Amino acid sequence: xxxxxxxxxxxxxxxxxxxxxxxxxxxxxxxxxxxxxxxxxxxxxxxxxxxxxxxxxxxxxxxxxxxxxxxxxxxxxxxxxxxxxxxxxxxxxxxxxxxxxxxxxxxxxxxxxxxxxxxxxxxxxxxxxxxxxxxxxxxxxxxxxxxxxxxxxxxxxxxxxxxxxxxxxxxxxxxxxxxxxxxxxxxxxxxxxxxxxxxxxxxxxxxxxxxxxxxxxxxxxxxxxxxxxxxxxxxxxxxxxxxxxxxxxxxxxxxxxxxxxxxxxxxxxxxxxxxxxxxxxxxxx
Ligand code: HMG
Ligand code: MG
Numbered sequence: 326x327x328x329x330x331x332x333x334x335x336x337x338x339x340x341x342x343x344x345x346x347x348x349x350x351x352x353x354x355x356x357x358x359x360x361x362x363x364x365x366x367x368x369x370x371x372x373x374x375x376x377x378x379x380x381x382x383x384x385x386x387x388x389x390x391x392x393x394x395x396x397x398x399x400x401x402x403x404x405x406x407x408x409x410x411x412x413x414x415x416x417x418x419x420x421x422x423x424x425x426x427x428x429x430x431x432x433x434x435x436x437x438x439x440x441x442x443x444x445x446x447x448x449x450x451x452x453x454x455x456x457x458x459x460x461x462x463x464x465x466x467x468x469x470x471x472x473x474x475x476x477x478x479x480x481x482x483x484x485x486x487x488x489x490x491x492x493x494x495x496x497x498x499x500x501x502x503x504x505x506x507x508x509x510x511x512x513x514x515x516x517x518x519x520x521x522x523x524x525x526x527x528x529x530x531x532x533x534x535x536x537x538x539x540x541x542x543x544x545x546x547x548x549x550x551x552x553x554x555x556x557x558x559x560x561x562x563x564x565x566x567x568x569x570x571x572x573x574x575x576x577x578x579x580x581x582x583x584x585x586x587x588x589x590x591x592x593x594x595x596x597x598x599x600x601x602x603x604x605x606x607x608x609x610x
Contacts, residue, residue, distance in 0.1 A: 338369040340560025354391035373409035386416040424464035430473035463494030469506040479517030504532030524549030538573035558603035
């Protein structure tokens with residue numbers, strides 16, 4: 326039987342969050358609906374974060390209100406704190422993600438608190454989510470290199486990943502935020518994480534600044550990971566990771582996985598058309 330790999334589309338969130346030109350809410354809604362039509366089962370739609378920090382995603386509630394949910398598709402949002410969680414719930418969101426980092430410097434720049442403080446902030450979210458039947462994903466950023474403090478130790482990544490797992494996150498996405506990691510560093514990082522968290526609950530989240538993302542996905546596949554985040558058109562970057570470019574393009578990941586004999590359930594031709602549309606959004610065309 327052909328093995329399935331899940332491609333988790335994060336373009337509407339990770340792809341658009343860094344765009345300087347305001348993108349109309351209607352265009353974001355159209356993008357999410359077009360991605361639903363391509364066959365994705367998981368789409369990260371937006372973030373309920375401070376509009377002062379990430380102005381582009383200030384319309385998260387309106388985007389959720391405008392999309393046409395397709396049966397069986399998970400529509401997720403980032404929620405950094407209780408306030409974000411409450412706003413997401415008010416917008417009808419039932420899949421959220423908390424996000425931590427493996428370096429103190431990145432944690433401070435990204436969410437204005439230490440790693441330990443961030444994990445404390447997540448606890449009430451986890452408790453509320455359990456009561457509400459909401460599923461929570463956890464991210465660990467800067468899993469190999471931090472733009473502010475350099476190389477990150479695999480044990481530091483394993484520690485945060487394990488804490489998120491124990492806390493109740495159903496999946497831990499390992500963020501290679503800078504997109505500069507070589508497969509050897511990803512291999513070393515995964516070896517450490519896999520001693521503490523099983524492959525079934527891990528996802529790979531590779532930015533592609535230096536063009537190693539596909540090779541990094543291959544390494545993660547050999548370690549048993551079967552979920553990979555990607556952004557249509559290769560859009561994006563993190564506002565708090567200067568110089569980092571977008572996530573690996575979803576259409577490249579899908580094409581590569583199909584070539585390796587995996588099934589994804591995604592219509593590649595339809596996705597390539599949406600990729601062209603998404604890149605035009607970025608250039609304001
Ligand atoms: P803070 O300033 O420490 O928080 O921000 P605060 O509680 O002191 O609040 C400050 C202001 O923000 C207040 O407003 C709050 O009301 C407001 P003011 O009084 O100044 O007018 N506020 C909020 N507003 C809306 N929604 C909220 C919220 N919380 C507070 N949820 C905070 C802390 C985390 C909110 C802030 O640092 C923030 O929003 N950061 C943005 C982080 C972000 O979105 N980063 C990009 C996503 S992560 C990423 O891209 C990495 C990833 O892709 C994986 C990878 O590649 O590695 C996931
Ligand atoms: Mg990212």
